[in-house]
Amino acid sequence: MRFAAVLLAVATTALGYTITTPNQSAGWTNQGAQPVVWSRVASDRENITIVLTNSNAALMPTPQVLAALVDGSLGNTTVNPPSAGWPSPGTGYILNFVTEVTNLNAILAQSPPFEIELSTVVPTSTRTGTVTGASNTGASGSTPTDNTVPGNNGNGALSSFGAPVALVAAALVPALFA
Known part of the structure; x- marks a missing residue:
């Protein structure tokens, strides 16, 4: 009887979701989307909710619920920062895969503890075209040398030069009809 209980315990841990990233050696930064990688078996629950604790x-x-109804068969995804941004840099963060957003205690898998570090990466512009006829002078009074439209800083706001969206849009609209 004990052998059957041990065998059942081993089989239960061998099956199921296993979160491989983030982990102790591959944590996250506090800026932008972050990777989540896992393995699973075909009999595992199809959808998961990803929770940061x-x-x-x-x-x-x-x-903090980071993503709900994630397709577990994908094996990886990226999660965006919560609306208030990533929590403070530090250690001891854990990802939980739970069955649903209404039951955060129904844990399917748990990541190893990991660190969220202060980001040293400065976001860059994702646009390669140039804006003509507009000044992208920032709050400091400097003018960027590449004259590109500022990029997205990861939280939905334009960054880099502080140019109002209307100014950038006004400069782009005439160029579309030229």
Whole structure:
């Protein structure tokens, strides 16, 4: 009887979701979308909800749902920052895969503890075209030398030069009809 219980316990841990990234050696930064990688078996639940937690309430007072109804067969995804941004840099963060957003205690898998580090990467413009007839002078009064439209800083806001969206749009619309 004990052998059957041990065999069942081993089989249960061998099957199921296993979160491989993030982990102790491959954590996240506090800027932009972050990778999540996992493995699963065909009999695992099809959809998962990804939740970020930390037992240190000073870093993260409540768990944060990062993505719901994720297709588990994909094996990887990227998660965007919560609306308030990533929590403070620190250690002890854990990802939980749960069955649904209404039951965060129904954990299917848990990542190893990982660190969210302060990002040292400066976002760059994703646009390669140029804007003509407009000045992209930023708050500091400097004018960028490449004259490109500012890029997205990862939270939905235009960054880099502080140019109002209307100014950029006004410069682009005549160029479309020329």
